[in-house]
Each structure stands twice: as structure tokens, then as C-alpha cells.
Amino acid sequence: MLGKIKKETAERWGYMGFKSLFSSGIYFNVFAFLGLVTIAGLAVGLHGTYTGYHNVYGVTRQIPWGVLISGYIFCVVTSTGLCLVSSIGHVFGYEPYMPIAKRAVFLSIAFMLGGFIIIFFDIENPHRMAIYNLLSPNFTSNMWWMGTLYGLYLLALIVEYFFLLDQNHSMSRLAGLFGVLFGVAAHSNLGAVFGMLHGREFWYGPYMPIYFIVSAMMSGGAAIIFFSCLAWKIDRTVLTRRMERAIMAVCQLTILLIAIILFFTFWKIISGIVSPEKYIAIQAFLTGPYAPNFWIAELGFGLVIPFILLIRSKGINTNLMFIATGFMLVGIFFMRYDLVLAGQIVPVFHALHVEEYSSLLLYTPSLHEISVVTAGILIAIVLYLGGEKVLNAHKFQKHAIVPPGAFICQGCGGIHYMKEGESQDDALKRHHRMRKVDREDEHA
Amino acid sequence: MKLTNIDLEKLIPENLISVTKMERRAFLKIGLVITGVFAGGRILSVTSNVSEAFASGKDFVDQYPYKPHYSMVIRQGLCIDCERCLKACKETNSVPDYGYRTRILTKIVTDAVGRKREFIPILCNHCNDAPCTRACPTRATYKNKENGIVMMESKKCIGCKMCILACPYEARYFNAERHAIDKCNFCWDTRLSKGEKLTACSYVCPTGARIFGDMSDPDNVAYKMVHQVEKQVWVLRPESGTKPNVFYMKATRSSPWDLRKQDGAR
């Protein structure tokens, strides 16, 4: 079906055909290898479905949510973040962010699919979900809203992406607005899934929804930088002046967001230490069995190292940015993992001081769980690698994004507006060299 | 008048908080120092003003909105960990080996005189304000409108395990044979709906540690147990605000004479 796309549609979409995948031997090999690993992971997961998850997963009655939920959260957080950060440009109209839109929305869909595949292997009866989410909804359940809102969100993303492909920017903007609305609703609600469990002190409170949104934007920033830098490694021509500017802008935003999350983390710990309810869980992360996760992965890889590297890269050095955001994505995965576990490792009856619950609960992910998470994340990456080739590296055709009365500046790559009766040249001069003169003109 | 009102309002949460915190530090100590009458999950008083709590009789009525309002009173201290209840539960409700609906926890008090171990039976509290039913996306778990039992409609359970996390009492587990969450339902399907008066566990308990009854009936034994002035009654984890319907009270097997004998022996 896809092979038969009309020529002009294909051109508009930047559709290159699946043959383009074979253009480079190494590229195809990597693509095929990752694809095979994904399939293997899914096969292991299906084996689990067949034998029964309770036989092969590491989760228990006391810790019912493990690495699958962490992986799911990692994917949907990244997806929401990609959507939110890119919306600054193509939905809310801040020009420097515009060029990232196509790749970001594509990745956003890819990660959402990855997340859904992971959660598919976590939920015991997904077929019932399809039926009873509709027939027997519980409007007070955050879980119900999660399924519903993420469903709507994915739908909005797909519509948005279609119009982006089709270069219908007013429609894509409208769909994008819905994407942002559903994304924020779905994602803050995901925070509330944890934040509204009043039997679980570590999570309980409004902190979770707020933290989820901010850290989503941070993840989104990291993902955009990481995958754009990777795209340049694949194909140098992607690196246009406009893209450079866009990435620099995203880099600045990401640095700011890291700083905000650092400060969130700091106060979460300080307030946790003085709260008798949270103390035990916090200690497990500061000095206990989860300390390496927290200090090295979460804080080091996820926040401090990228913070320093991104500042040093000045938003220009793609190699540094690539390394920084690579670290970041690994660190962010651990952040999600730690967050999911932290609320569960303290037994609910610990205050009874009974023998059965005298120590922290432990959880180790099983092979099946790790395979499924790997497959889920790899699906997003495989789709990305495919997309880079088949969809012509998500390049915009120039004219499509330029609003009427504006043009793409040869100098800076940005979009400038022309005043009435002004030529492009004059406008360029006005925007760059001649600002002061311009003002003097007006005074005179 | 207004002033006293404000004072009262302030007083109750303060008590709640201090109880919770101290409970976390040393549950035993608190059991000795502060004793409370908790009904429907709310601390109504500390010993110093038990009478006050009982004066507000209407509160109690409001706490038991169901008819019958099933409830269980655990007489902690009588339990000897014979686990006949566990066996009866497994047989009656076909609970698999990897799961349980009720469990006996062991508490060791090293500096106690005489017996050093105490057993605490736990089960679903059939909370009046059940967080599990709020959390369930498909209403697969729900509170029965007549008798207040928190039940499962297995065919609707998608197995998301949200309710396991929402429950502050660890009362739920995933049952692979039912393809759904399983939990205590006071033997509704297996016994009560068939005319039996007691749950399996309460029926087999040799020491009377599990008293099952109807809180909406002032003549019922469970009601009477909880509403004695001289008894301290509490619920587990009151800070979760779930208004549990499983009440705990101490029942000691050692009389002062026994203790004196122990003294003599030493």
C-alpha cells in the first residue's frame, strides 16, 4: 500500500520508499540487527504471556510494579516531553523551535508505541481493558483516565503528524494543540496515579503530577538533542543553519530544566529526610541498597554530567551534546525505575514492627521483564532509524513552514518578516546589521 | 460556643498526628501509653475522654451505613498461630498456594514478661472509604451497596494491579487461575450468601480471636465488643483514612494470678 503512494504526495511527505533503507550497507545491518533484537525480546515476552507472568516476572504481591512500569513510564515521559518541547515551535509559534517539529512528533509517536507495547506485557488481561474501559468506566480512577487520555493523546499525535507530513500547517497546529492538551492532562494524571495513593506516603501528594510534567520536558529536550545529533551522524546534510539554531535553543531549555529538576530532587530529599513516613525510603536511596542507582545513575548520569557537558557544548558542539544527552537518557531511565520502586520497598505494615516486615522489600527484574522493556525501547529506536531514511530525515520543504510575508534568512537561517513594500534584502539588513540605524530612521 | 468548636476541631487532628508518628516509632509503647477508641477508622477519643466519644453516639450510627454492616473484631493476643483459619480459607475459597486472603503476622517483643510473641491476623478491612475501589479503572472491584463487602467481579479485571498498590493493607494478590485479583470477601459467595452466619476463618478459630458480626445491629456480639467503655479498640493504619471495618482489641490470656505465679517462680 505504502509503495503505491503517488509521486507528488511522496514528494510532499518526503517519502523515499523502503528501498532507501538499503542504501547503506552498515546502516541496514544496524537497523536489521536492532529489529531482530526487538523481535527476540517480544518473543521472550510472549513466552511469558504463555507460561503466565507470575511464573516468569520478578514482581511480587508486595512489589507489584517493577521494571515494566518503569520502562513504560520512561517511554511515555519521553513521548510527552518530545511533544511539549516541539510544540513551543510549531504550535505556539516560537520560530527557533519550528524545524524540530517533524522529527519530534514522529519520535513522540514511536515512543508512545514502545510504551504501549511494554504495558501490554504488564497488564494481565489487555483484551478486557478494551471492553470494560468502555462498558464499565470508573471516572474516579486515575488508571481509567490514564488509558483514555493516552489513547486520545496518541490519536492527536497521529493526526498532527499526518498534517505535518502533508504540510498542512494550520491543521497540524490545531491537532498539535490537542496533542499538547491531552499530553499534559494524560501525563500529569500519570503522576497522579502515584500521587493519589494515600496508603503510599512516598508518592502521596501533588508533587508527583508537577514533577512528571517538568521532568517530561527535560526528557523531551534530551531526546530531541540526542536523536538530532544522531541524525547528523547518519546524514550530514540534515545539519542546516536553522537546525543548528533550533538545537541550540533546545539545549538552552534543557539546561534550565535540568537545573529545575536538580532543585526538585534536592527538596524532595530534604523534606523526605525530616518526614518519618518517607525517611526509610529516602535512606534506602541515599545510603542503602539503591544508593548506586541514585548517586551514580540518577544524579550523575541523569543530571550533573549532562548539565556540565551541555553548558560546555554551548549548544554548538554536537559531539558533546550527543554524549551528554546519551548519558541523560540512561540516567532518566534509572530515575523512573527508582521512582517506581521507592514507593514500594517499604512494607505497608512496617510500623507494626512484625517479623515478616522487618526489612526493606527487594525486587530484581527478571530476564522476561528486561527483554520486554528492551524490546519496547528498541521499537522506538528502530522506528526512528527507519524514519530517518524512509522519510528523508524529516526535512521540511522550505516553503511550507514559512508564513506569508516572511522568508528564510540566508544569514541566520531564521524566519524574518518583511515590512510592507520592503524587499528581502532590506528586511535582512533591518534584522541584522542595521538595527540601530533603523531606529534612528524612525526617530528622524 | 464558636470558640469551643474551633478548639475541638483542632484537637482531633492533633491527636491523630501524634498517634501516627508515635505509632511509627514504637507501636507497643503507644499501645500502653495512649489507648484509643477507633470506630469506622476514626479515632474518636483517647482514654482520658472515652466518655465524650460515647456521648456523640450519632457518630457511630453514621459510621455503619450498611445493613447488615459486616465487620470483624480481632482479639489480638488470643491468636496462637495455629493457622486453621488460613487452611479453612484456602479450602473454602480455593486460594492457591502462592496467594493468601488472610495472614498471621508475628510480633516479637523481646523485653516482655512471659510470652514474647504475639500474633496479628490481617485480612481485607472492607474499608468504608476503600481506596482500592476508587483506583480500579473498570469497577472490577466494588463495594457491595447492601452489606459493604468489597467484592470482585473477576471478568472485568484487566489485571493492572493498581488496586494492589492502592490498598494500604496488602489485602490483594493476582490469582492466575481466576485471571483476576483475588481478595477476602468475608466468604460471601461461599458461605454468607448461602445462609451461613460466619466466615470460614471465624468459624474454625479455636480461641475466638476472630469475631465476625454485624455492626448495624447493637445486639450483635461484634457491635458489643467494640462498644465497651473499658476496652481499647483500634484499627490498623488509621492515618490512611480508609475507615476500616476490621477492629482490633487486646484480649489477654494471663490473669493477674497467672502473672503472680510467674513472679513466684522466678
Ligand code: SF4
Ligand atoms: S483493605 Fe484493601 S482491599 Fe480491603 S477494602 Fe481496604 S483498601 Fe480495599
Ligand code: SF4
Ligand atoms: S487489577 Fe483488576 S481489580 Fe485491580 S484495579 Fe486493576 S482492573 Fe481493578
